[in-house]
Amino acid sequence: MLRVxxxxxxxxxxxxxxxxxxxxxxxxVVAILGPSGSGKTTFLRCLNFLxxxxxxxxxxDGKTYTLGRTSRKEIAEIRRKTAFVFQNFNLxxxxxxxxxxxxxxxxxxxxxxxxxxxxxxxxxxxxxMSERAGYYPHQLSGGQQQRVAIARALATNPEIIFFDEPxxxxxxxxxxxxxxxMRQLAGEGMTMLVxxxxxxxARHVSNRVIFMDEGVVLESGESRGFFEAPGEKRVREFLxxxxxxxx
Amino acid sequence: MLDNYLSERWINIFIDSFWKILLPGLKxxxxxxxxxxxxxxxxxxxxxxxxxxxxxxxxxxxxxYVWVIRxxxxxxxxxVVFYGLPSLGIVLEPFPAAVIVFSINEGAYAxxxxxxxxxxxxxxxxxxxxxxxxxxxQIMWRIVLxxxxxxxxxxxxxSLIGLLKETSLAANITVAEMFMSTxxxxxxxxxxxxxxxxxxxxxxxxxxxxTALQHMGEKRLQTYGGxxxxxxxxxxx
Numbered sequence: 001m002l003r004v005x006x007x008x009x010x011x012x013x014x015x016x017x018x019x020x021x022x023x024x025x026x027x028x029v030v031a032i033l034g035p036s037g038s039g040k041t042t043f044l045r046c047l048n049f050l051x052x053x054x055x056x057x058x059x060x061d062g063k064t065y066t067l068g069r070t071s072r073k074e075i076a077e078i079r080r081k082t083a084f085v086f087q088n089f090n091l092x093x094x095x096x097x098x099x100x101x102x103x104x105x106x107x108x109x110x111x112x113x114x115x116x117x118x119x120x121x122x123x124x125x126x127x128x129m130s131e132r133a134g135y136y137p138h139q140l141s142g143g144q145q146q147r148v149a150i151a152r153a154l155a156t157n158p159e160i161i162f163f164d165e166p167x168x169x170x171x172x173x174x175x176x177x178x179x180x181x182m183r184q185l186a187g188e189g190m191t192m193l194v195x196x197x198x199x200x201x202a203r204h205v206s207n208r209v210i211f212m213d214e215g216v217v218l219e220s221g222e223s224r225g226f227f228e229a230p231g232e233k234r235v236r237e238f239l240x241x242x243x244x245x246x247x
Numbered sequence: 248m249l250d251n252y253l254s255e256r257w258i259n260i261f262i263d264s265f266w267k268i269l270l271p272g273l274k275x276x277x278x279x280x281x282x283x284x285x286x287x288x289x290x291x292x293x294x295x296x297x298x299x300x301x302x303x304x305x306x307x308x309x310x311x312y313v314w315v316i317r318x319x320x321x322x323x324x325x326x327v328v329f330y331g332l333p334s335l336g337i338v339l340e341p342f343p344a345a346v347i348v349f350s351i352n353e354g355a356y357a358x359x360x361x362x363x364x365x366x367x368x369x370x371x372x373x374x375x376x377x378x379x380x381x382x383x384x385q386i387m388w389r390i391v392l393x394x395x396x397x398x399x400x401x402x403x404x405x406s407l408i409g410l411l412k413e414t415s416l417a418a419n420i421t422v423a424e425m426f427m428s429t430x431x432x433x434x435x436x437x438x439x440x441x442x443x444x445x446x447x448x449x450x451x452x453x454x455x456x457x458t459a460l461q462h463m464g465e466k467r468l469q470t471y472g473g474x475x476x477x478x479x480x481x482x483x484x
Contacts, residue, residue, distance in 0.1 A: 050374050076380065084378040090371035094393045104379025107389055149375075156379055 001026045001191060002160055007056035007067060009046055016042050017053070018215040024160065024193060029186045031202035031223070032195045034212035035238060040195045043212065044162050047193070048084045049075045061159060083153035087165040089145040091137040097124060097148045098133040101155045123151035127181045143174035147181055163194040199242050203227050211235050257441055264432045268425055268446050272453065275424040279342065280411045283349035290354030295361035296387060309358070316355035322416055324348045329420035345417040353410050357403060364399035365391055397468045404461035408454050425449060
């Protein structure tokens with residue numbers, strides 16, 4: 001459903017993404033792992049055009065785009081089919097939870113308010129936040145804010161949702177509620193691409209794993225095989241270090 | 248005897264001139280301030296948005312405008328417009344001339360306030376807006392400006408109070424506002440100390456009212472966060 005070939009991105013003279021390929025099928029949950037500075041967040045942001053990739057080809061839903069030469073209209077088209085969940089939630093702080101979810105539907109998709117609110121309430125319900133629909137972001141905990149952000153992503157009915165370290169800004173006791181929501185979405189067949197440090201999530205929820213380091217994909221494969229017998233030495237070291245932390 | 252006579256005369260002049268100063272205040276100073284500030288706000292928001300959005304060419308123009316206006320005395324600007332422009336065949340009535348100068352002048356200063364406020368809205372919210380399909384204009388109008396104006400409210404109130412007092416400079420281009428009216432009464436009564444203190448007191452009254460309005464406004468604006476934690480910090484609670 002999403003296919004990327006030869007994606008490149010430089011910041012000035014620093015090449016941060018070197019020829020990245022990616023295949024995501026419908027219903028896949030793909031975890032992107034890697035040490036910080038490996039370019040995984042930049043890669044994810046390129047996929048939603050929050051960063052502009054320099055080169056590569058991008059196929060979504062059967063339509064191919066040339067990266068580096070995508071028009072504003074094409075970007076809008078891609079964004080209509082995708083959604084993004086940020087590390088810092090990025091809820092609109094001047095709007096309630098429900099307004100956060102309906103805003104895009106009403107202003108960008110010209111949906112009628114009552115219709116948008118119906119969808120919005122359903123989305124909030126799905127993440128267990130319907131009782132806080134009238135709350136402003138500052139009145140919610142980090143985990144609750146992130147769940148609202150996921151509801152906002154769901155409301156636009158995307159084909160794929162990109163998650164950029166969705167639990168990294170949360171206190172440990174709050175990560176569970178967010179991961180549960182994501183696990184539930186995965187179970188419902190939502191296509192998800194998740195940059196994460198949560199090894200448990202990658203191991204048990206995702207069906208495929210990509211390991212990035214220094215701007216390249218070092219290793220990728222089925223989650224099961226990946227964790228049992230990683231081929232690359234760098235990957236083994238990384239996993240061992242994370243497991244030590246988790247103990 | 249003489250003392251008695253003097254104080255009585257002072258009280259009479261004070262009371263007699265109070266309305267003669269207050270009335271031009273209500274008829275000219277207040278409207279001049281209100282109209283100029285409204286225009287200034289529009290100019291400020293547009294100028295700030297142009298810079299914030301990095302609009303090519305227009306951005307240079309906006310920077311140039313702020314540079315020139317902030318770099319020249321408002322008194323000079325008043326004189327150029329009122330006494331200078333007639334040489335080019337542009338003759339303006341005193342009041343409109345004053346409105347133009349104060350709007351443009353205040354607009355330049357306020358645009359920096361608004362620009363700083365725009366910058367203070369977390370960038371992530373703009374990205375989130377793009378991700379749900381909103382356009383730049385929609386994001387500005389619905390998300391960034393409402394938050395920025397709340398942040399800009401106290402410094403803009405400050406500017407409004409400053410502008411109210413600054414309008415006294417319009418006396419120099421024959422706008423018969425409070426200060427000029429006072430000068431005229433002084434010319435008749437020869438009581439500069441009393442009358443200039445009196446007009447100062449009336450300015451103080453107006454500014455007190457504006458200060459009270461500012462406090463009320465700030466309270467109303469606290470509905471979604473006020474001085475509490477901003478969104479970016481929420482995760483590290």
